[in-house]
Amino acid sequence: MTKLLIITKDKQIEQSFLEAFSKGDYELKIVEYEENIIDIANNFIPEIAVIDDSYSNTDIQNICNKLKFYSQANDIQILLLTDGDSYTQDPLAKIDGYLLRPINKKIAVATINAHMRTRNRLDMIFNKTSELAKSLYQLNVMYDTSSQLAGTLDKTKLINIMTEGLERSISYSLCAVLIFNDESDIKLIIHSLNPVSERLEQALKLRMMINYKNLFENQKQPLDFSINNIHIKKQSKHTDGIYDLKILNYDTLFCPINTSDKFFGLIEVFREDKLTSEDFTCFQTLVKQVSLPLESALLYEEITKTNKKLEKLEQLKSEFISIVSHELRTPLTAIKNSLNIMLSGKSGEMNETSTKFLNLANRNVNRLSGIINDLLDLSKIEAGKMEYRFDEFNIKDPAEQVCATLEGLAKDKNISLEIKAEDNLPKVYGDSSKIEQVIANLIANAIKFTNEDGKIKVEIKKAKPEEISMKNALKGGYLQVAVEDNGIGIKQEDIPKVFDKFQQIESSLVRKIGGTGLGLPIAKQLIEAHRGMIWVESELNHGSTFSFIIPIAKDINKFMMELDKQIQYAKYNHSNLALIRAEQQHTDELIKEISQDTFGILQKYKNAQVFTQKKEDKNTAFIILPSANKMAADIIIQKLKDYIQSNKNNYLDYNIFMSSCIYPEGALSANELIEKTTKEHDKMKTEEKV
Amino acid sequence: MSKKILIADDETDIVETLQFMLEVEGFECLTAYNGEDALNLAKREMPDLLILDVMMPKINGYKVCRLLKFDAKYKNIPILMVTARSQEEDKMIGEETGADEYITKPFEINDVVEKVKKYLEQ
Numbered sequence: 001m002t003k004l005l006i007i008t009k010d011k012q013i014e015q016s017f018l019e020a021f022s023k024g025d026y027e028l029k030i031v032e033y034e035e036n037i038i039d040i041a042n043n044f045i046p047e048i049a050v051i052d053d054s055y056s057n058t059d060i061q062n063i064c065n066k067l068k069f070y071s072q073a074n075d076i077q078i079l080l081l082t083d084g085d086s087y088t089q090d091p092l093a094k095i096d097g098y099l100l101r102p103i104n105k106k107i108a109v110a111t112i113n114a115h116m117r118t119r120n121r122l123d124m125i126f127n128k129t130s131e132l133a134k135s136l137y138q139l140n141v142m143y144d145t146s147s148q149l150a151g152t153l154d155k156t157k158l159i160n161i162m163t164e165g166l167e168r169s170i171s172y173s174l175c176a177v178l179i180f181n182d183e184s185d186i187k188l189i190i191h192s193l194n195p196v197s198e199r200l201e202q203a204l205k206l207r208m209m210i211n212y213k214n215l216f217e218n219q220k221q222p223l224d225f226s227i228n229n230i231h232i233k234k235q236s237k238h239t240d241g242i243y244d245l246k247i248l249n250y251d252t253l254f255c256p257i258n259t260s261d262k263f264f265g266l267i268e269v270f271r272e273d274k275l276t277s278e279d280f281t282c283f284q285t286l287v288k289q290v291s292l293p294l295e296s297a298l299l300y301e302e303i304t305k306t307n308k309k310l311e312k313l314e315q316l317k318s319e320f321i322s323i324v325s326h327e328l329r330t331p332l333t334a335i336k337n338s339l340n341i342m343l344s345g346k347s348g349e350m351n352e353t354s355t356k357f358l359n360l361a362n363r364n365v366n367r368l369s370g371i372i373n374d375l376l377d378l379s380k381i382e383a384g385k386m387e388y389r390f391d392e393f394n395i396k397d398p399a400e401q402v403c404a405t406l407e408g409l410a411k412d413k414n415i416s417l418e419i420k421a422e423d424n425l426p427k428v429y430g431d432s433s434k435i436e437q438v439i440a441n442l443i444a445n446a447i448k449f450t451n452e453d454g455k456i457k458v459e460i461k462k463a464k465p466e467e468i469s470m471k472n473a474l475k476g477g478y479l480q481v482a483v484e485d486n487g488i489g490i491k492q493e494d495i496p497k498v499f500d501k502f503q504q505i506e507s508s509l510v511r512k513i514g515g516t517g518l519g520l521p522i523a524k525q526l527i528e529a530h531r532g533m534i535w536v537e538s539e540l541n542h543g544s545t546f547s548f549i550i551p552i553a554k555d556i557n558k559f560m561m562e563l564d565k566q567i568q569y570a571k572y573n574h575s576n577l578a579l580i581r582a583e584q585q586h587t588d589e590l591i592k593e594i595s596q597d598t599f600g601i602l603q604k605y606k607n608a609q610v611f612t613q614k615k616e617d618k619n620t621a622f623i624i625l626p627s628a629n630k631m632a633a634d635i636i637i638q639k640l641k642d643y644i645q646s647n648k649n650n651y652l653d654y655n656i657f658m659s660s661c662i663y664p665e666g667a668l669s670a671n672e673l674i675e676k677t678t679k680e681h682d683k684m685k686t687e688e689k690v
Numbered sequence: 691m692s693k694k695i696l697i698a699d700d701e702t703d704i705v706e707t708l709q710f711m712l713e714v715e716g717f718e719c720l721t722a723y724n725g726e727d728a729l730n731l732a733k734r735e736m737p738d739l740l741i742l743d744v745m746m747p748k749i750n751g752y753k754v755c756r757l758l759k760f761d762a763k764y765k766n767i768p769i770l771m772v773t774a775r776s777q778e779e780d781k782m783i784g785e786e787t788g789a790d791e792y793i794t795k796p797f798e799i800n801d802v803v804e805k806v807k808k809y810l811e812q
Contacts, residue, residue, distance in 0.1 A: 329774040330701050333796040337707030340799045346714045369796045 002116050005046035006030040007037070007063060013052060013081065013103065020105035021112075033059055041071035048115055049073075050099060053082045064094035075123055077115045131278070138282040141169040145286060149293045153300045155179075162267075162290040163191045169286065170279045172269040174247055178208045178230070179257075179265040180223050189233045194241040196234060203245055205230050211266055215256055222263040251275040255287045257294065264294050318383035325376040332372070336365050374518035378501070381525045384572030388431040388529060388565060392553040395428045395479055396421050398436035399458055406443050414453050417443070421460040428479050429553040429561060430530045438526050438534075441519040442483040442546045449544070450487030457484045463549045470533045472671065474561075476554030478532065486543035490536065498536055499524045523548070529568075531561055559611035559622055563670045566609075566626050570663055577663040578633035580623040581677035582640070584656045591619040594640065601639045605632070622674075633660035657684050693810050694735060696720045698728035698751070699743035699772065708741065711799050712806065725749030732758060732767070739809055740769045741802070742789075752787045759788030768809040772797070 002025060006017050009032045021028055029044050031037075033055055041049075051063055060080070067076050077096045081103075097115055099108055145165030152158060163175050174192040181187075188205060190196055196204075209227050216222075250270040257264045267287055271279075339362045341347050343355065350358065380386045396419075403419055410417040428435075439458075446456045463480035465473075490498060501521045527534045527548045538544035551557040563579065570577040584590050595610045602608040602623065609624045625632060637658045644656060659680035667673045695717050699705050702723065709719045720735055722728035726748040732740060740758070744751040751771055758764040771789040791805060 326774045329795040330704065334701065334703035334707060336796050337704065337711070337799040341707060341711055344711075344800070346711070365796070 001025050001027055002048065002112070003027045003044060003046045004029070004112065005041065005044060005049040005067075006052075007033050007049065008052035008054070008081070009033075010052060010054065013101075016103040016105070017050075017108070020103065020108045024109070026112075033063060037063060038066050038071050041067055041073050041076075045073050046076060047073070047119060048077045048079065048112060050079045050081055053080050061094070068094055075119055075126070077119045079111070079115065135278060138169045138278065141165055142282065142285055142289070146289050149289060153293070153297045155181075155294065155297045155301070158290055158293050158297060159189060162286060163189070165286050166269060166283065167191065169282050170253075170269065170271065170275070172271050173250060174243060174270045175267065176204050176208060176269075177257075177265060177267045178212065180225075180263070183223060183225055183229065186223075186225055186230050187233055188230050190235070192234075192236045192243055194238055194243050195236045197242055197244045200244055200247065201232055201234075203248060205232070207248070208266055208268070211254060211268065215266070253280055253283045255284055257287055257291055259291045259295050262291075262295050262298070264291065264298075315383065318379040318385075321375050321379035322383075325372045325379075328372050329369070332365060332369055336362070336369075339365065371518075374522060377522050378518055378525070381522065381529075384568060386526075386529070388434065390430055390558070390561060390565065391432070392427045392429055393432040395425065395435070395460055395481065395550065398432050399439050399460060399481065402436060402440045402443055403458065406440065406447065409444070410447050410456065413447065413450070415447060415450055415456055416454075417447075417456045417458075419458045419460070422462060425460060425462065425479060427553040428550045429558050430550055434526045435530075435550060438523040438548065439481065439483070441523045442548075445519060445546070446483050446485040446487065446544075450485045455486050458482070459484065468533070468549065472531075474531055474551050474557045476557035477552045478549035479552060480547055480549045482545050482547040484543065484545040489540040489542050489544055490538040491540050495536060495538060499534070529565075531557075531564060555611055555613060559613070560670060562609055562611070563622075563624055563673065566624055567663055567670055567673075569626065575627045576629045576665075578625040578628040578630070578636075578660050579663070579673045579677055580625065580633055580637060580658060580660045581674075581681060582621045582623065582656055582658045583681055584619050590644065590656060591621045594621045594623070601636065601643065605636065628662075630660070630662050630665070633662065657681050659684065692716055692718045693738040694718045694720060695739045695741065695806065696722065696728065696732055696735070696737040697741045698722040698725070698731075698746065698754070699741075700724060700746050701743070704743070704772075707799060708802065711803055715803055715807070717806070717810075723747075725751065725754045729754050729757060732764065736764075737767065739806060740767060741772060741806075742769055743772045745774065755787045755789050770802070770805060770809075 004017075004021065004026055006014065006028060008014060008030065014030050017028060017030065029040070029046065031040055034040075046067075049063075049067055051060055053060065055063070064078055067073060067078060078094060079097045079099050080095050081099045081101060083101045096118075097111065099111055142165065145161060148161045148165075149158060152161070159177055159179060163177065166172060166175055172191075174190065174196070177187075177189040177191075179187050179189065188208060190201070190204065205227055208230075212221070247270050250272050251274050252268060252270050253275055254266070254268040256266050269283065339358055342350060343358050343362065377386070399419055399421075403417055407417060443456065443458065450456060459482045461480055461482075463478040465477065468478065499520050501518065524534050527550070530550050532548055532550045534546070534548040536544055536546050551561060566577050569575075582591065582594055591612055595612045597603055597610065602610065605625055605628065607626045611622045611624075613620045613622070623636070625636065628636075637660060640658065641656070659677045661667055661673045661676040661680070663673060667676050695712055697705050697708050697712075697719055698721070699708075700723050705721050705723070709721060712719055720731055720737060722731050724747040728740070728742065728746070728751075729749060731737075732754075740755075742751040742755055746754075749757075755769050755771060758767060758769065765788075768790045769788075770791045770793055771787070772793050772795060774795040790809065793802060793805070
């Protein structure tokens with residue numbers, strides 16, 4: 001039905017229109033121009049108006065304004081009835097078209113129809129444009145929300161991001177989210193424009209409960225809970241009113257928050273204005289978007305919980321072993337002492353059989369104490385409590401020491417034991433007592449698993465860099481120690497297991513040869529704490545070669561090892577560590593002064609360590625500050641800079657670059673720490689150049 | 691005159707075996723079963739050497755050692771500390787005690803006798 005409003009005082013024209021539009025789907029209203037034209041238009045809501053140009057120009061302008069801008073007739077098309085030559089100019093372009101007098105019925109109908117079509121099209125375009133704009137806005141919100149969602153694994157934050165996104169995209173009056181953790185932790189989160197009355201709270205609780213029951217009608221519910229277990233969390237934007245039960249009559253959207261196999265909760269939004277299908281799509285999409293990260297968050301939570309439990313267990317185990325071994329030591333000492341007193345003959349003569357059995361007892365007591373020592377060592381290493389005192393030393397020293405101690409044991413089996421070392425070997429860096437322990441372990445093992453008249457050779461040489469198959473190998477190079485025997489060897493399939501705890505290839509051997517099966521795992525851990533590597537090559541019945549590498553005492557190695565050690569320490573003690581990098585070009589005097597701490601600034605920071613590196617024209621100093629946080633690092637940097645500034649006459653180029661990185665906030669590994677401080681440097685330098 | 695050795699350990703069995711072995715070697719032995727007694731006895735009797743266990747009731751061995759070593763009157767008495775390398779002891783390690791030697795449990799009784807002889811023959 002097309003609604004036409006004809007404004008004329010000419011009866012003839014009125015008649016012509018009535019005749020022309022008598023057929024077809026038209027509704028006509030023919031009026032004269034009056035002040036109340038708006039009321040007429042508001043009652044009738046015409047789609048097209050025809051104005052007779054016999055009215056004055058001012059009147060026509062008035063009618064146009066009233067219809068177009070003040071009436072409820074949206075997008076009305078206005079045609080002017082004119083005689084061709086008395087063509088009225090329309091400076092404000094409020095006239096959409098013209099009808100010519102005298103009225104030709106067919107032309108009139110055609111013109112009206114044409115305008116009607118234009119109007120509908122414009123209508124459609126307008127609607128589409130506003131729809132598009134709205135969709136675009138909602139899409140933007142969704143995009144924004146999803147990128148925010150991706151950034152967190154915190155459940156509460158995820159829910160907040162979702163409700164914020166919903167508020168922006170569908171501007172709800174009230175949003176209620178029921179979220180489950182477990183039976184004892186069910187929350188109803190209410191976000192609303194105005195505060196919520198207590199009655200409404202109760203009603204919302206009940207409503208969510210009913211929604212939930214309906215959702216799982218005749219099915220098993222994921223969680224059986226009662227309304228009393230729901231805790232309410234409220235948040236409202238304004239305070240100028242209060243929401244009461246009336247809000248339940250608002251338009252509403254409802255949706256479960258779930259993935260295909262997990263159920264997290266329910267969400268319902270209320271809005272005073274009508275909600276459209278686009279709103280619903282947007283709502284559903286946003287809720288779906290949050291389900292996946294929620295699932296991840298849940299998994300993450302579980303993993304963190306399990307991890308904490310495992311850590312606690314590991315700690316308990318270490319403590320247990322430590323306490324047990326301590327408690328075992330004292331009685332063991334008493335037994336040992338008594339046996340030794342009897343064996344020494346000082347408590348009276350022993351006969352041959354007694355001596356034999358006392359010796360047997362003594363041997364086993366020794367074995368037991370060896371096991372206890374190993375267990376204690378391992379528990380210390382695993383708890384991060386093993387202390388390493390790194391220093392430069394000659395690797396030949398501990399090797400020769402061990403050979404001297406174990407020579408007797410080798411001689412008993414008529415095994416030859418020799419050491420061969422390359423000439424002019426550099427010193428290595430590490431804890432010599434720990435390295436001695438490793439070598440002793442390897443040689444004692446070799447003696448154990450080599451038959452009478454066998455041969456054991458200890459070889460010390462420079463490790464070839466291309467043969468080091470280790471990730472993150474130190475750049476300063478390594479020495480290699482190899483213990484080779486021609487003993488019983490190891491089966492190929494057993495080789496990967498030899499460094500595992502409590503692995504001794506055949507259990508019968510354990511009884512025959514003795515040992516805890518802890519020697520090699522301990523050796524592995526000790527060598528790894530030195531940034532080294534231990535491995536074995538072996539052929540069954542032909543012998544085995546156990547080799548390990550240990551860093552040469554070069555500045556770069558020492559720095560990396562100390563940094564690693566301090567990071568390990570910080571990790572186990574949950575403390576911080578700061579790495580400061582100071583760099584100076586051309587003159588190395590300043591770096592030397594920093595490394596020797598001529599200023600006395602670092603002295604005040606206990607355990608601070610400085611390492612210098614020279615590379616082409618650059619001089620770098622790394623300062624390790626154990627247990628220091630960002631603030632401490634900044635203070636040191638500032639103090640050093642102040643010192644340099646106040647003595648700048650002494651230096652041609654006093655502008656020294658300093659940057660810092662903090663473990664664990666800034667980086668989690670030695671390499672990352674160094675990388676970050678370097679990056680910071682490069683940034684500073686580019687800024688300097690600009 | 692035979693040399694006097696003070697053995698302090700709350701484990702009577704350990705004290706007894708050490709005492710036996712050292713007496714056979716011709717030393718005179720005094721015994722204490724806690725840190726406080728050990729300290730008082732040391733001050734009163736001026737022994738020629740002390741064997742001190744670390745973990746003892748009342749005053750721990752490290753403290754007894756420190757109190758004696760920082761007192762000019764007693765600082766020349768050699769002290770052998772006996773440790774079981776327990777966690778509590780680890781926490782105390784690094785503190786300056788001034789002990790002349792550390793012996794780890796379980797020790798070889800003959801080694802201890804040798805060490806005692808070494809200090810007392812000097």
